[in-house]
Amino acid sequence: MKKIFLYILAGSLCFTACKKDDEVETFVEPDDIAVRNSYDDQAIQKFMNDNYLDSQGNIKAFSSTDTSDDNEKKLSELSPQKLSSGVIYIVRNGAQPTSGVTLETNPEATNATQIRTMMRANYYLATNTDGNVAFTTSGVLANTINGSGSPLTDPLFYYVKKKTMTDATTDAAKLRSYYEIEGLQEGLKYFKGYANLSDGDAYNLQGVIIVPSRAAFGRDAHYNYTGYSLKNNCFVFNFQIYKANPRPVSEQ
Template sequence: MKKIFLYILAGSLCFSACKKDDDTSPYVEPEDIATQNTYDDQAIKKFMDENYLDAQGNIKAFSSTDTADDTEKKLSELSPITLPSGTIYIMRSGAQPSSAEGKTIESTDIIKIMGRAYSYLAVNSDGNTSFQSKAAFLNTIDGTGVPVIDPMFYYTKKSILDAATTPDAAKKASYYQIPGFREALQKFKAFDNLSNEAPYNLQGVIIVPSRAAFARNPHYPYLSLSYRNKSFVFNFQIYGREARPSGDVQLPEQQ
């Protein structure tokens, strides 16, 4: 009889646990986009308080058990600058090119970027807002180890826009480009064409809220994913830049 009772109790606990999992509410898109914007800002603040930069400039989460990172500064303590779009950038001290070496990044440039980028969804649960649904967007450090040259999310060349047929939105640069990233990246200087083999020393961080990314607009499905309401965190170094050939610069009507 005692064994039967234990089996029933175990079954009840299992059912309760399963039921609790089933009751977990999925993300529900706020009707008012201003609410999502607020969630983004709150999640970004939390992210900057919970992460720091290591010796090579990689974003790392503070450990709750290891005291080795107790003296590290939060991202929020590294003089972050907020742009009008809500995009935030952090220039890492000691990791920028010298004044003689640094090259101005123009809006139409071909860039050579090393680093990682992730998309996140800012979710409010029981009054607590945080980034969830982390998904890789760019990773040259853990992947090929080779910088990416001329990514479409910075600038989409004219030939791609000319070849686009459907949807109509694909004929516009805004379908591919992340405006907040473009805006912030031009605050940095590029290195003078470092070799692909050069060890990385990441220059900083750019955090783009969804309103400065694709918001709820049609967009290119990078990696076959949707970036509706998604914010982005870029952790990067610009190995080089070069002027784009005039024949591949977007026409005004393509912007």
């Protein structure tokens, strides 16, 4: 009888130990914003080491099996510039207009720039899994390159019309920060746009802007872009400005 009891006890302990070993630890968002910022910065650096730009300026992940990308430069080797906000921008050589339009991205400026852009914009959540910090979940914010194929004018996360805010029914939705990603506006200042490319012109993406969560929505309420919360998410913008002109009064 004692032997049977010992066998049952040993089996129970083994089952419990095995169960703990098999459990997948669920990521828990850190309370400390400094930890979140650190995760973002580490994951962004890893992203820049793991990706490159192809011949049209698209962000591509390095392949572990295909040697054709072995001579490509990492994003981290393309002279990325980091701003005090944590925003990183990469201006792609050979893809800028010779005499481009200066972008005034302050939405309240009297000469604010309306943009028409080909863009792939993705969002990413940086997590820490067993000490490995990386982007582990992602989604699409906008994609005219693989989607419609036509440029987009003043995407809402770049510029929200005044009427949208005045018609809003909540205090949060009456603020620009509810819609606009400030880090994108900040990064675009370091690029120039084309004045009037045709929508049918083949794209040649001008570069990359990477926005950490603290320069995006952070932990604040935001517009429902995707059906999912974008709090604590970083954003990566890969784009070309087809048209850049002063925003007409009727479009403000």
